[in-house]
Amino acid sequence: MSEMAAMHEARARQRVTLQVTGMTCAACSTRIQRRLSRIEGVAEASVNLATEKATVVFDPAAVSVEDLVAAVQELGYGARELREGEEAADREKAAREAEIRRQWLNFAVAAAFTLPIFVEAMVLMPLGIHTVLGNPYLQFALATVVQFGPGWQFYRRAWANLRHGTANMDVLVALGTSAAYLYSVANTFFAHGHLYYEAGATVLTLIILGKLLEAIAKGRTSEAIRKLLSLQARTARVIREGREVEVPVEEVRVGDLVVVRPGEKIPVDGVIVEGTSSVDESMLTGESMPVDKQPGDKVVGATLNRHGSFVFRATAVGAETVLAQIIRRVEEAQGSRAPIQRLADTISGIFVPTVLGIAALTLLAWGIVGGDWAGGLKAATAVLVIACPCALGLATPTAIMVGTGKGAETGILFRGGEHLEKAHKVKVVVLDKTGTITRGEPALTDLVPAPGFTAEELLRLAAGAEQRSEHPLAAAVVRAAQERGITLPEPGEFAATPGQGVTATVEGRRVLVGSRKLMAGAGVDFAALAPELERLEAEGKTAMLVAVDGRPAGVLAVADTVKPSAAAAIAELKRMGIEVVMLTGDNRRTAAAIAREVGIDRVVAEVLPEEKAAEVEKLKAGGRVVAMVGDGINDAPALATADVGIAIGTGTDIAIETADITLMSGDLRGIPAAIRLSQKTMRKIRQNLFWAFIYNTLGIPLAALGMLTPMVAGAAMALSSVSVVTNSLLLKRYDPRA
Numbered sequence: 001m002s003e004m005a006a007m008h009e010a011r012a013r014q015r016v017t018l019q020v021t022g023m024t025c026a027a028c029s030t031r032i033q034r035r036l037s038r039i040e041g042v043a044e045a046s047v048n049l050a051t052e053k054a055t056v057v058f059d060p061a062a063v064s065v066e067d068l069v070a071a072v073q074e075l076g077y078g079a080r081e082l083r084e085g086e087e088a089a090d091r092e093k094a095a096r097e098a099e100i101r102r103q104w105l106n107f108a109v110a111a112a113f114t115l116p117i118f119v120e121a122m123v124l125m126p127l128g129i130h131t132v133l134g135n136p137y138l139q140f141a142l143a144t145v146v147q148f149g150p151g152w153q154f155y156r157r158a159w160a161n162l163r164h165g166t167a168n169m170d171v172l173v174a175l176g177t178s179a180a181y182l183y184s185v186a187n188t189f190f191a192h193g194h195l196y197y198e199a200g201a202t203v204l205t206l207i208i209l210g211k212l213l214e215a216i217a218k219g220r221t222s223e224a225i226r227k228l229l230s231l232q233a234r235t236a237r238v239i240r241e242g243r244e245v246e247v248p249v250e251e252v253r254v255g256d257l258v259v260v261r262p263g264e265k266i267p268v269d270g271v272i273v274e275g276t277s278s279v280d281e282s283m284l285t286g287e288s289m290p291v292d293k294q295p296g297d298k299v300v301g302a303t304l305n306r307h308g309s310f311v312f313r314a315t316a317v318g319a320e321t322v323l324a325q326i327i328r329r330v331e332e333a334q335g336s337r338a339p340i341q342r343l344a345d346t347i348s349g350i351f352v353p354t355v356l357g358i359a360a361l362t363l364l365a366w367g368i369v370g371g372d373w374a375g376g377l378k379a380a381t382a383v384l385v386i387a388c389p390c391a392l393g394l395a396t397p398t399a400i401m402v403g404t405g406k407g408a409e410t411g412i413l414f415r416g417g418e419h420l421e422k423a424h425k426v427k428v429v430v431l432d433k434t435g436t437i438t439r440g441e442p443a444l445t446d447l448v449p450a451p452g453f454t455a456e457e458l459l460r461l462a463a464g465a466e467q468r469s470e471h472p473l474a475a476a477v478v479r480a481a482q483e484r485g486i487t488l489p490e491p492g493e494f495a496a497t498p499g500q501g502v503t504a505t506v507e508g509r510r511v512l513v514g515s516r517k518l519m520a521g522a523g524v525d526f527a528a529l530a531p532e533l534e535r536l537e538a539e540g541k542t543a544m545l546v547a548v549d550g551r552p553a554g555v556l557a558v559a560d561t562v563k564p565s566a567a568a569a570i571a572e573l574k575r576m577g578i579e580v581v582m583l584t585g586d587n588r589r590t591a592a593a594i595a596r597e598v599g600i601d602r603v604v605a606e607v608l609p610e611e612k613a614a615e616v617e618k619l620k621a622g623g624r625v626v627a628m629v630g631d632g633i634n635d636a637p638a639l640a641t642a643d644v645g646i647a648i649g650t651g652t653d654i655a656i657e658t659a660d661i662t663l664m665s666g667d668l669r670g671i672p673a674a675i676r677l678s679q680k681t682m683r684k685i686r687q688n689l690f691w692a693f694i695y696n697t698l699g700i701p702l703a704a705l706g707m708l709t710p711m712v713a714g715a716a717m718a719l720s721s722v723s724v725v726t727n728s729l730l731l732k733r734y735d736p737r738a
Contacts, residue, residue, distance in 0.1 A: 013043055013057050013058065013059055014057070014058060014059075014060050015055065015056070015057050016055075016056050016058070016065050016068065016081060017053055017054070017055050017056075017081070017082045018053065018054040018055075018056065018068065018069060018072065018079050018080065018081060018082065019052065019053060019078075019079065019080050019081075019082045019095065020032060020047065020052050020053065020054050020072060020077055020078065020079050021052065021077060021078035021079070021095070021099075022076065022077040022078050022157055022160075023047075023049055023052060023077060024157065024169045024170055024211075025049070025169035025392075025393045026049060026392050026393025026394075027166070027169065027351065027352050027393070028049070028077070028161075028169075028393075029047040029048065029049040029393060030047075031075065031161075031166050032047045032054060032072055032075060032077060033045050033046065033047040033054070035071055035072070035075055036054060036056055036068060036071060036072070039058075039063055039067065039068065039071055040062055040063065041058050041059040041061070041062025041063035042056060042057070042058045042059075042063060042068075043057045043058060043059065044056070044057040045057075048397045049393045049394060049397055050394055050397035050398045050400075050401055051397065051401060053082065054068075054072065054079070056068055065081050069081065074164075075160065075161075075164055076156075076157060076159075076160020076161060076163070076164070077160070096215065099215050100212065100215045100216055103208060103211050103212040103215055104212060106149075106150035106153070106208050106212075107150070107205065107208045107209050107212050109145070109146075109149055109150050110146050110149070110150040110151070110201070110204055110205040110208050111205050111209075113142045113143075113145045113146045113149075113201070114142070114146055114198070114201040114202055114204075114205045116133050116138075116142060117133070117139050117142050117143060117197050117198045117201055117202075118198050118201070118202055119133065120133035120134050120139070120198070121195075121197075121198035122198065136187075136188040136195055137188065139184075139188075139195060139197045139198075140184070140185065140188050140197065142197070142201070143181060143184070143197035143198075143200060143201045144181075146200075146201040146204055146205065147177065147178075147181050147200060147201070147204065150204060150205075150208055151174075151177065151204040151208075153170075154170045154173045154174045154177075154204070154207075155170075155174050157170040158170040158171040158173070158174040158175075166352075169352070171352065171356075172352065172355060172356075172384040172385065172387060173203070173204070173207060173384070173385065175356070175359075175384055176200075176203065176359075176380070176381040176382075176383075176384030176385045176710065177199075177200035177201075177203050177204055177381070177385075177710075178200070179200075179377055179380065179381050179384075180196040180197075180199040180200035180203075180377065180378070180381050180710060181196075181197065181200040183196055183374070183377050184196045184197045184200070193374070194374055196374075196377070196378065196710075198711070199378065199381065199709065199710040199711060200381075200710070202710075202711040202714065203381075203385055203710050203711060203713070203714035204714075205714075206711070206714040206715045206717075206718050207385075207714050207717065207718055209718055210717065210718020210719070210721055210722060211718075213718070213722045214394075214721050214722055214725060231265070231302040231323065232249065232265075232301070232302055232323065233249050233264075233265040233266070233267040233301070233302065234248065234249060235247065235248055235249060235267070236248075236249050236251075236252045236256075236258050236267035236268065237258065237259040237260070237261075238251075238252060238256045238257065238258055238259075239256070239257040239258075239259065239311070244259055249267045249268065250318070252267060252268050252314055252317050253314065253317065254314055254315060254316070254317055255313065255314060256313070256314045257273070257311055257312070257313055257314075258270060258311065258312055258313075258314055259309070259310075259311050260277075260299075260305045260309065260310055260311075260312065261305070261309050262277075262305060262306065262307055262308065262309060263304075263305065263306070264304075264305050265301075265302060265303070265304055265305070266279070266299050266300065266301055266302065266303050266304070266305055266312075267301055268301040268314050268316060268317045268321055269298070269299065269300050269301050269314070269315050269316035269317075269320075269321045269322055270298070270299055270312035270313050270314045270315045270316075271296065271297070271298055271299070271312055271313050271315055272293055272294065272295050272296065272297050272298075272299060272310050272311070272312045273295055273311055273312060273313050274295060274310060274311040275295070275308055275309050275310030275311055276292070276293060276294045276295075276308050276310065277292075277293050277305055277306065277307055277308030277309065277310050278290035278291065278292050278293065278306045278307055278308070279291050279293050279299060279303050279304065279305055279306060280303060280304040280305075280306055281300065281303045290306050293310065298315075299312055300321070300322045300323070301316075301321045301322065301323050302321075302323045326408060326413060326664075329408075329413045329414075329415060329662070330404055330405065330408045330413065339418055339421060340396060340421060340682075340685055340689075351387070351392075351696075352387075355383065355384065355387040355700070356384075358383055358387075358700060358704065359380040359381075359383040359384045359387075360380070361704075362376060362379050362380045362383050362703075362704040363376040363377060363379070363380040364376070366379055366380075366706070375706055378706065378709065378710060379703060379704055379705070379706045381710040381713075382703035382704075382706075382708045382709060382710045382712075382713040383700055383703040383704050383713075385703075385710055385713040385714050385717055386696070386699040386700060386702075386703050386708060386713035386714075386716060386717055387696060387699070387700055387703075391688070391691070391692035391695060391720040391721050391723070391724045392689070392692040392693070392696070394688070394721060394724050394725055394728075395685060395688030395689045395692050395724050396417075396685050396688070396689070397417075398688070398724065398725050398728035398729075399681050399684040399685045399688060399727075399728040399731065400417040400420060400681065400685075401728070402681075402684075402728050402729060402731040402732055403420055403677060403678075403680070403681035403684075403731055404417075404420060405732075406677065406731055406732060406734065406736070407420075407674070407677055407736075410670075410673065410677075410735070410736060410737055411663060411664040411665045411670060412661065412662075412663060412664075412670055412673060412674045412677065412736070413661065413662040413663075413664065414660070414661055414674075415659065415660050415661065415662075416660075419644060419660040419661055420677075420678055420681055421678070421681075421682060422625065422643060422644055422660075422678075423627070423644055423661065423674055423675050423677075423678035424675060424678035424679040424681075424682045425625040425643075426578060426625050426626070426627045426643070426644055426675055427577075427578060427579065427624040427625055427626075428578065428579045428580075428581060428619050428624050428625070428626045428627070429573055429578055429579070429580050429581070429626075429627045429629060429671060430581045430582075430583050430615075430616060430619065430626060430627065430628045430629065430638070430642065431570075431580065431581070431582050431583065431600070431629050431668075432583060432584060432628075432629060432630040432631065432635050432638075433582055433583075433584035433586055433591060433594060434560060434584065434586065435630075435631045435648075436629055436630060436631065436648055436668070437562060437563065437566050437582065437594060437598055437600075437668070438560040438561060438562055438563065438566075438594065439560060439561050439562075439563055439666075440560065440631075441472070441476070441560065442472055442473055442475075442476040442542070442558045442559060442560055443476050443479075443480070443558065443559065443560070443561045444459075444476050444477055444479075444480035444556060444557070444558055445541055445557050445558065445559045445561060446536055446541065446555070446556070446557035447459060447554065447556060448529065448532045448536075448554050448555040448556075448557075449553070449554040450528070450529060450551075450552045450553055450554045453548070453553045453554055455554075456484075456486065458546060458553055458554040458556070459477070459480065459481050459484070459486060459556075460481065460486050460488065460489070461506050461507070461509065461511050461546070461548060461553065462477055462511065462513050462544075462546045462553075462556055463477050463478045463480070463481035463482075463486065463488050464488050464489045464490070464491050464504070464506040464507070464511070465491050465494075465502055465503075465504040465506050465511040465512075465513050466478055466502060466513055467488060467490075467491055468491060468494045468496075468502075468504070469496055469502050471496075473542060473544065473558050474502070474513075476558045477513075477544070477556060477558070489506055489507050491504035491505060491506050491511075492504065492505040492506075493505040497514070497518060499515075499517075500514045500515050500517050500518040500521075501513050501514015501515055501518040501544070501545075502514060503518075503522075509548050509549050510548070510549055510550070511546070511547070511548055511553075512524070512545075512546070512547040512548075513544055513545070513546050513556075514544065514545060515544075515545065516545065518545070519545050519547055519552075522547065522550070523550070524545075524547040524550060524551065524552060525552070526545055526552050528552065529545075529552060529554070529555055532555055533545075533555060536555065536557040537589075538589070538593075539557075539559075539593050540559060540589055540590035540591075540592070540593030540594060541557040541558065541559040541593075542557065542558045542559065543555055543556070543557050544556040544557070544558060562594060562597055562598055563666060563667070563668060565667045565668050565669050566598045566668050567597070567598045567599055568669060569667075569668035569669045569670075569671060569672060570598050570599050570600060570668070571599055572669065572672040573671065573672050573675075574599070576672060576675065576676075578675070579602070580600050580601075580602070581600070581602045581603075581604065581619065582594070582595050582600045582602070582603045582604065582605075583604045583607060583612055583615055583616075583628075583638070584603075584604070584605050584606075584607065585605075585606065585607055585608060585612075586605060586606070587605065587606060588603075588605040588606060590605075591603050591605035591606075592605070610637065612635060612637060612638035613637040613638045613640070613641040615638070616628055616638050616641045616642050617641060620641075620642075620643065625643045625644070626642050626643050626644070627642055627643065627644040627645075627646055627671075627675075628641070628642035628644070628645055628646065629646040629648055629668075629671060630645075630646075630647065630648070631647065631648065639659060639660075644660050644661060645659050645660045645661070646659060646660065646661045646662070646663060646671065646674070647659030647661070647662045647663070648662075648663045648666060648668070648670070648671075661674055669737065670737075673736040673737045674736070676736045677734075677736035680731065680734055680736070681731065684727060684728055684730070684731055687727060688724045688727055688728065691720070691723065691724065691727075692720065692724060695716070695720050699713070699716065
C-alpha cells in the first residue's frame with residue numbers, strides 16, 4: 001500500500017463507543033474484543049470490563065455500527081452505540097443505576113429464601129435441633145427459587161457462552177451451584193442421602209452480593225466524568241437583535257455575543273470584547289487563584305466568573321469547547337487498555353477451561369480414589385466458584401479509570417492507559433524554553449536610570465514614546481508602565497526605524513528608545529552606561545537605550561521571564577532521579593542564563609524545530625524513557641518522537657488531541673505530579689494483580705483438597721472483586737501535587 005493510500009485509509013476510519021452489558025469477568029471482555037477484532041474492516045478494538053464499554057476503530061465502507069452491535073449481541077451480550085455528550089452519560093448513569101436496583105432485588109430475594117436453609121444446615125442441625133426447616137421438600141422449594149430466580153442470570157449468560165464454544169465466570173458459577181443443587185435433588189427424591197441445598201443457594205447469594213457491591217463501587221470510578229459534565233452551564237445570555245436573550249447553551253452559535261454577570265458560569269469558549277473580571281479556572285488548570293481577564297483575553301466554557309461583568313464573542317461551542325475535549329480525552333483514557341492488562345487478558349482467556357479441567361479431576365480423584373463422591377462434589381464446586389477471574393479482569397481498568405479521573409481533577413489529562421503506564425518509567429525530561437520554562441512573552445525586568453533621571457520618569461517617557469509601536473518589546477515597556485499605575489502622555493511626531501527603535505516627542509521633549517545604532521546615528525554617547533549594558537546582555541536580556549533631548553536617560557532591559565514554578569519543578573524532578581535537559585532554538589547565551597536561573601545543567605541550544613526530534617532520538621538511544629515537554633504545536637515532531645509527549649499551556653491554545661499527556665495549567669509542577677500519579681497508579685495495578693493472582697493460585701488447590709467449602713469460596717470470590725475495586729478507589733484520596 002502506498003503512503004498516500006495509507007493516509008487516505010486512516011482518514012476514512014471512524015471511532016465508535018459501544019455500551020456493553022452482561023460482562024462478568026475478564027474472559028467476557030477478552031472474548032468480545034477478539035470477536036470485534038476479527039471483523040473485516042475493524043482496525044482496532046478495545047473492551048473495558050470496568051467501564052462496560054467497547055471502543056472500535058473501523059472503516060465505515062466495510063462495516064457498519066449496526067454490524068458491530070450485532071456481533072456483540074450474537075455472543076449473548078447487550079450492546080448499543082453510545083453517543084457523545086451529556087445524553088450518553090445520562091444513559092450510562094441510568095443503566096448503571098438500573099443494574100444496581102436489579103442486583104438489590106436479586107440479592108433480597110436470594111437472601112430471604114437462602115436464610116432458612118442456611119440456618120438449618122449451619123446452626124440447627126449441628127446443635128441437634130429438629131424443626132420444619134429440615135424438611136427436604138421445603139429446602140428443595142426454597143433452593144429452587146434461588147437457583148432459577150436470582151440465579152437465572154448466570155444460566156442465561158453461561159448458555160450464551162457455551163453456545164459459542166467458550167466459557168466464563170457464569171459457566172463456573174452455573175456448573176458449580178447446579179452440581180450441588182442436582183445432587184441434593186437426587187437425594188431428596190431418590191437416594192435420600194445428604195443434602196447440599198445450602199451450598200448452592202448461599203454461593204449464589206454471596207456472588208450476587210458481590211456483584212451488587214461491585215456495581216456500586218464501579219459507579220464511583222466514573223465520578224470524574226460526571227463531575228466534568230456537571231460543570232457545564234445550562235443557559236447563556238446572548239445578545240440577539242440588540243437585546244439580551246436567555247437561551248439553552250446548546251443554542252449558542254460561533255460568533256454570538258454572550259453576556260456574563262458576576263458569579264455566573266461562562267457557557268462556552270470565547271474572547272472578551274468588552275469589560276474586565278477575574279475568572280476561577282480551577283476546573284481547567286487545578287489552580288485555585290482567579291485569573292484577571294480583559295478585552296482580547298480568552299475565556300473557557302464552564303469556568304466561573306467571579307467579580308466583574310463582561311461580553312465575549314463565542315469562538316467554540318458544543319463538542320469543540322475545551323471542556324468537551326477534556327471529557328472526550330478522559331473517556332478515551334478510561335476506556336483504553338494499558339499494556340500491563342494484556343497479561344491479565346492472556347491468562348483469563350485460558351483460565352476458565354483450565355479450571356473446568358481441574359474441577360473434573362478433583363471430582364474424579366475424590367470419587368474414584370477416595371470413594372467420597374459427595375466430598376468430591378463439594379470440592380469441585382468450591383474449585384469452580386473460587387476460580388472466577390472477576391478480580392483479575394477488574395485489576396487494571398479500575399485503577400486506570402480512577403487514575404485518569406484524578407488527573408483530570410488536577411489539570412493533568414492522559415490520552416490513554418498506555419501513557420499513564422509509561423509515564424512512571426520516565427528517566428529524562430526534555431524542556432522547551434519559550435512558553436514552557438518561560439512565560440512566552442517579553443516583560444520588563446530592569447530599569448537603570450542615568451544621573452539626573454528617576455526610574456519612574458525614565459519609564460514614563462520611554463513608555464509614552466513606545467505607545468504607538470506594535471513591536472513586542474515596546475508592548476512590554478507600555479504594559480510595565482500601566483501595571484505601575486503610571487499615566488502615559490500622548491506622543492507627538494512619532495517615527496519608527498525598523499530594526500533600530502522609535503523617536504517621538506513626549507511632554508515637549510525629544511525621546512529616542514532603541515539600539516546602539518539608533519543612538520550613534522543621533523550622536524548620543526552611552527559610554528558611561530556601557531558596563532550596565534554588558535551586564536544585562538550577559539544575563540540573556542535585550543537592552544533598550546533611552547535618550548532624552550540628546551543625552552542618555554537610562555537603559556531598559558526586557559526578557560522572556562521564567563515562570564515562578566519552574567525552578568521548584570525542576571528541583572523536584574532532580575530529587576526524583578530524573579535528568580532535566582533544555583532544548584531550545586534560542587541563542588546559547590540566553591539559554592545558558594535561563595538554565596542557570598532554574599537549575600538546569602544540560603542545555604542544547606540553537607536547534608531548529610526540525611532538528612529537535614533528532615536531539616530527542618539521541619537521548620533515547622541510551623535506552624532511557626524520554627519525555628518531551630513543549631507547547632504541543634511548534635514542538636510537534638519532538639513530542640511525537642519522545643516516548644511520552646507532554647503539552648503544556650493554558651488549555652485553549654494547546655493541542656489537546658495530539659499530546660500523550662496534557663497539562664492544562666502552565667505550571668511546570670504538573671510534570672512531576674503526572675509522573676507521581678503514574679507511579680501511584682501502577683503501584684495500585686500491581687497490588688491488584690498480585691492479590692488476584694495469589695488468591696486464585698492459593699484458592700484452587702485449597703478448594704481441591706476440600707479445605708474450602710463452596711460457601712467460603714463464594715464469599716472469598718465476591719470479596720476479592722470488591723477489594724480490588726476498593727483498592728483502586730483509594731487513589732481518589734491521593735493528591736499528586738502534594
